Amino acid sequence: MKQITYIILAVMLLLCGGFGYERLMADRDTDMNRKGELSDIAESVTAIPLKPINGKSLTDAHDIQKDGNDLFLICQGILYRFNRQGELVCQITQPEEIKVAGYLVHSLKKQLIVLGNVDDIYYYTFDGELLFKKKLRKDFNEEQLLSAVLYKGKIYTAERVIEKDTLHRSCVKQQVQVYDTCFQPLESHPIVEVSLTHPVLFPNLQSVRLCVSPDSGEMYAYSAPYQPEHLLRDSLFIHQTGGKEDIEEGEIPLFPVCMGSRYWMAANQDAEKTEQRYLFCWDRFENQAWQLNEGFTDDFFQTGSVAKLEPMDLYGQTYSFTKFGKSLETSFPEAADSTVVFIVEMKA
Structure with missing residues (x-):
């Protein structure tokens, strides 16, 4: 009889807890904003109009990183170094030698580790x-x-590898491989999806970024889902539980959001269909969220919507975006034919 009573009580607690959690989620959903301005999340935005190179304007700057007064970026497969005034310091790579796929800034050695041509470093x-x-x-x-x-002082890569399962069938997995700065392999760790409040039927594993938690200093992987409808619920759940109950030692957890000290963000602006593009942001201090199709409105320089914020550090504190063409005519008429790089410092 006592066992039956305990079972009934346990079921009631689970039901009440689930009901309370659903109510919490429903209450939090009312804080979702469908419009937002950049000043809602940004402490400051710095604009850097890039000067033309040999009379030619840069129209496709990406993979932007900064180190002190230096600004590095890729344009049409070439790596450049600018200063914070937008003046070209030097062209790092030559197109006939390497088409740059990515690069790493080694601040201590004042070196650039450049990836390109498939197997060349x-x-x-x-x-x-x-x-x-x-x-x-x-x-x-x-x-x-x-x-x-x-x-x-080490290089961490998120890689897709093909392995054999127990039945000798080929399967694709993601892992973090650790190298020294000369790309000698040191160790590897599997990337494992964290348990969420719902099953993830079609996880987005095409774009995986490595980040570091500003709270714990631990590395994690981030991949924005194809659809944003569960992101607020997932963020609240991860914030309350840590989200790593099923993660074992040596595994790298995969989260659906990039978790800064205050703002947690996710973006899928590369989707082929416009209606599937979004930018999600949750302010864990003020408990408000944004889910935006076209991004935040730039109320610092009036350049229109900012659909894509690219991380510039591992901690989700600094982001960048670029503008080119008509959106610059009001605030930067002299730079309308070139690219302006904007550096966003998030509120603390």
Whole structure:
């Protein structure tokens, strides 16, 4: 009889807890904003109009990183170094030698580790001097290498690998591979999806970025889902539980949001269909969220909507976006034919 009573009580607690959780989620949903301005989340925005190079304007700047007064970026497969005034300091790579796929900034050594040509790694000084290059033992094409970061003197890559299961069937998995700065392999860790409040039927594993939690200093992987409808619920759940109950030691958790010290963000602005594009942001201090199709409105420089905010650090504190053309005519008429880089510092 006592056992039956305990079972009934346990069921009632589960039902009440679930009901309370659903009510909490419903209450939190009312805080979802469908419109937002950049000043809602940004402490400051710095504009850097890029000067033309040999009379030619840069129209496609991406993979922007900063180091002190230096600004590095890729345009049409070439790596450039600018200063914070938008003046070209030097062209790092030569297009006939390498088409740049990505790069890492080694601040302590004042070096750039440049990836390109599938299995080639080039090492340059900040002044564009080629120190040496090496061939890797494996290819690094866009299907295999998902992202790479330099953290605490080591290179961490998110990679897609093909392995055999217990029945000797081929299966695709994601893992974090750790290298020294000469790309000698040190260790590897599987990337494992965290348990959420709902089943993830079609996880987005095409775009995986490595990040570091500003709270714990631990590395995690981030991949924005194709659809945003569960992101607020997932963020609240992860914030309350940590989201790592099923993650074992040595595994790298995969989260659906990039978790900054205050703002948690996710964006899928590369979707082919316009209606599937979104930018999600949750302010965990003020408990308000935004789910925006066209992004935040730039109320600092009046350049229109900011659909894409690209992380510039591992901690989700600094982002960048670029503008080109008509959106610059009001605030930057002299730079309307070139690109302006905007650096966003998030509110603390």
